[in-house]
Amino acid sequence: MVTLTGHSLNFTEMKQVLFEGEKVKAAKESIEDVKKSREAVESIVENQEIIYGITTGFGKFSDVLIQKGDVEVLQKNLIHSHACGVGEAFPETVSRAMLVLRANALLKGYSGVRPLIIDRLLELVNKQIHPVIPQQGSLGASGDLAPLSHLALVLLGEGEVFYKEEKVPAIHALTQEKIKPITLTAKEGLALINGTQAMTAMGIISYLEAENLAYQSEIIAATTIEGLCGIMDAFDEEIHMARGYQEQVEVAERIRKYLKDSQLTTKQGELRVQDAYSLRCIPQVHGATWQTLHYVKEKLKIEMNAATDNPLIFNNGEKVISGGNFHGQPIALAMDFMGIAMAELANISERRIERLVNPQLNDLPPFLSPEPGLQSGAMIMQYVAASLVSENKTLTHPASVDSIPSSANQEDHVSMGTIASRHTAKVIENASRVLAIEAICSMQAAEYRGKNKMAPMTRAFLEAGRTIVPFIESDRMFYKDIEAMYRWIKKIPITSVGMENETVHS
Template identity: 75%
Template sequence: MVELNGSTLTLKDIKAVLFDKAMVSASPASMERVVKSRAAVDRIVEQQKVVYGINTGFGKFSDVLINAEDVEELQLNLIHSHACGVGEPFPEEVSRAMLLLRANALIKGYSGVRPVIIERLIDLINAEIHPVIPQQGSLGASGDLAPLSHLALVLMGEGEVFYKGERIPGIQALSKEGIAPIVLQAKEGLALINGTQAMTAMGVVNYLEAEQVALESEMIASITMEALRGIMDAFDEDVHLARGYSQQTEVAKRIREYLSDSGLTTSQGEIRVQDAYSLRCIPQVHGASWQALDYVKEKLEIEINAATDNPLIFDDGAKIISGGNFHGQPIALAMDFMKIAVAELANISERRIERLVNPQLNDLPPFLSPQPGLQSGAMIMQYAAASLVSENKTLAHPASVDSIPSSANQEDHVSMGTIGSRHAHQIIQNARRVLAIELICALQGAEFQGVEKMASRTRVFYDKSREIVPSITKDRIFSKDIEAAAVWLKELDWAAYGLTRAEAKA
């Protein structure tokens, strides 16, 4: 059970809710703060004080006063008009994460919603009712307005959901689970949509996948080291301590551990004096990507517990401030950084693929072909990897450097963070497929060099990989192998192989 209080949610908790379907509850003490915050909103409505978002219009309409009898209609109109998302829906796990993160933000007690709003968000999570939320249409300030509006529709008994493997109207799923739709009251519509939960939810899922991709890249690179008889001296701890980056030192340590008893790796001068950078500089390049991922993790851990609503209610309503916590710039920059970090893991992987297939750069059969000339072997797999990394380079262009004014220039700088998070997700999927190609080629190269000489840890991974991708004894439709390997890498239980980062740090 994961209990929400607005302050202590962790990435581990989110992972448990998203993938292990852990149940969610609300902290009673936190809900007391919610009640007090709501009482402040009710007083404002009763006393007819003019406060943005409670009894005014929105954006450029912030100076338009709304009559008390029209406050509920104001919230309904807000959600309907802002539900402008387009394109393919977010993955279900992202929609689920958005429910969780919005509930955690509202339970902080700064937003003025009734407890029932938070209870309904949690009901949807526990019933596995996931709103269908189009991916495109958010500027990332004032928050993820369009995506979160599609989430809010479901609370009202509208919109569509993913439920038990089907895409159905939201009201049908609510009825099947005995969940009553909500009529939004003052400020509640705005509180539901004014935040960064779309980009942050996508960012959390991205980080969890990127972390695994980075770990995968090290094991796969280790098998490539064996296939190419790589030189281990470059991984000596003294080399990396001399530079001082902890992440670089940790990568080198993990590679040394994976290859500690290998009979295929070599020493300086044994076969050659130096390896190419794509082998020799694995700790430096992969380590730098880990540095970026650590930055991303730090920002996500803050944002998942942040109050991103506007206005915010303090001191039981004594202070209500219209600010800008909905602006997604911190996550926008983090997502752009993540894009570059993961793209680089794919870039260096593609260069190792080239070294595995190019007969001018190794002592393996040309293109790892069982019959060079008659059979092309892995030739076109390298083409596919090159295409994927080239696509990543276009996706890695930072979204956060763009801004288009909106709401008649009232909202004149926006983050585009949701675009960055979506592009980061695409880069991660591409990178995993590049690593799948490197894995296929590395397995074949290690087979030519002698599997019996592999290190014990890489040999275990080799044997398991061969259950997914058989040895190349004849040309076949390699697209199937690439996809099978990519799916396996995504679903792999790395703890079963002891390939966690925490272990490497110990």
């Protein structure tokens, strides 16, 4: 059971909740803070104080005063009017993450909701009722208004949910689990939808996939080095220590570990003096991606425990301040940065694929074909990789540099962070398939060289991979192999490639 406090949620706990079915509960001391904040909201309504979002309209309507008897209608209208997302739904895992993150933010005690709201959010998590939330429609400032409104609809017994592997009306799932719909009162609708939880949820899941892929890319690259009889001198520790980037040093160290005792690698001058950059510069390029991932992880750790509501209530209601914590710029930049970094892993991987299949660049069978000419071998696999990296180049145009004014120019600068997070998720998916293609080609090349000459760790990787994609003895429908390898490398535990001490830490 993961206990949410509003301040201490970490990646390890998110992994447990999202991928291992761990349940969640609210910390008692945090609920006490929530109650005090709620008392402040009720006092504001009772005394008819003029406070944004509690006794006024929203956005450009912030100057419109709302009568005491209309606060419930105001909140319901807010959710209904803002639930206008379009496009395909976020994956269930993202929806689940949004529930957890929204509950955690409310538990900070700055938002003025009743504990009932948090209880309901956590009940949806624990009973695996996941709101159907369209991916498109958020500007990433005023928070993820449209996506979070679709989440809030479910608390009202409206909208749709994923429940027991089906998409059903929310009221059906709530009825099955004996959960009563609630009526939102003052501030609660606004508190549910002012936040960055869509972009952050997508960002967390993308980060976890990116981190795993970055590790897998190194064992795959090491296998490619063997397939091309690569030069190990470029991975000498002193070279990387001389530059000073710790991530670069660590990548080189892992490559040396993977290739220890290999009989397929060479020394400079033995076959050639230098390798191409796609082999020689693996530590520099992959290390730079790791630098980016560390930056992204730091920002996500902050955001998953951040108060992103507006207004925020401090000192038991003595101070209620309208600000802009809902603005997604920190996550927008981080998501764009991560997309660029992961696209580079794919770019250098595709160049290694080319070196594996191009007979002008190696002494292997052309296109790794068992019968060159009669059979095409891996020729079109390289085409596919080239197509994917080209697509990534368009997806990594930064979303965060764009802004379109909204709400009659009241909200005149927005982050587009949710677009950035969605694009980055697609970049990571594309990069995973490029690396799957490299894995197929590198195993084929290494096996041509002689499986018995491989390093123990890369040979273990190859033998495990051969249970997924067999040796290419003749042309076949390779799309099945690519998809099988893609799914496999996404699921390989980090510990299976020798990273026992480098799993995700909070």
